[in-house]
Amino acid sequence: MSRWNNLNTNEEIQRLKREAVLREAGQAFGRKGYHNTSLDDVARALGISKGTLYNYVRDKQEILFAFHQLAYDLSDRAFAFGRAQGGTGAEVLRAILAHYIELLTGELGACGALMEVDALRPEDRAEAARRRNAFEAAFVAIIEDGIADGSIRPVDPKLAVFTFMGAINWLPRWYVPGGRLTGNEVAEQMTDLLMSGLTVAAARAGKAARLPGSSARAPAA
Template identity: 30%
Template sequence: MSIATTESPWGSTPRKHRSKFQLKRDAVLEAAAALFRQRGYEGASLNELADILNITKPTIYYYVESKDRLLLDIKIQVQEQILTFMKATVAGPGTALEKLRAIMIRYAEFMMSDYGTCLSLIANREIGEKGRIEVETRIEEANQILYRLLDQGKREGSMVVPDRVVACHGLFGSLNWMSQWAKPDGRLPPDKLIPMHVDILLSGVAAPTARAPDKPKRRRS
């Protein structure tokens, strides 16, 4: 299996604006996320990552201290992006159901990316106890946002939520699994697959449309 090459900011004639530390560090994270997705965490090596970026292994250590820290940084970065989107969506207009749908679609997009795959499929035990606590704290923060949104939907009547914990884990557990089976180059393109999948899931919590009253039967003369 070949690894897709990542455009490296290290080159024979790099542009001045490409010499910044953060740009190069981001390139390391992006290439590592793709490598972890295709090789698996255990199967990936920093030597291969260095080859992909056309740099030396010691150069990688300038931007990240270890392989497990590299994985942790990838997980944290995608978590922060997800939380930022969730908070902005919740603060915006729309019903709770509309907000939940928007969050689920964006979340699914993340899960089909290299970063999202690292977040959902690579076990947190690979990042040590301190890193695991950091990741799990953000997971709990996201869960609390979703619980409040489900409660709001139940109050306003846009959702039917028998149990918010079951609903949350049922909906987002399915989206997490997209990292395993949904492919960006699959039978359905992501812009069709993701809304379809989300709407199938939401049909289990969306309130049924109110039934129109029966029209009175006309009496025969």
């Protein structure tokens, strides 16, 4: 249970308590699903009345939109991180993907509510679509940079983005915080799998393995 009554009573009280609501709601959505979770459930978990909860959120749809906004804020942070690392297009893309997955599994717990796009209000859904389109366009541009510098093999950039974002967007369906794999382990292994289909080196290795008489094993010393 979130420590609602232990928060400091200072000028940041409204923000802190709203964040507590969002965290508890995210955990509840993960346990029971968005449509099966009520604001009564969230209030009960926080140990407050539903009336008090309305001081911080007006309804479930506001919470849902806040999660979507936060997810895109995390994507902005991941892009800033990847670009700061520099390197080839493939290196920048790898850094972005790994960091984004780490942030999703860490700060959002890969919240299942992110799958509930259709439950958003029309105006909120339009804003989420605008940010999603900008997110996808930024990924396309990085893949195009990688193709141009030779670190990413020639692929349809938009199809590549749809492919790996489909895998990442499915995270909320199976990732369990505190489960068999940590968020960092999931990020590392997923990124390796996703990048193996895009990088030139991996493509060459795969082609060599398919050549007659070739072997995937290293030659004997």
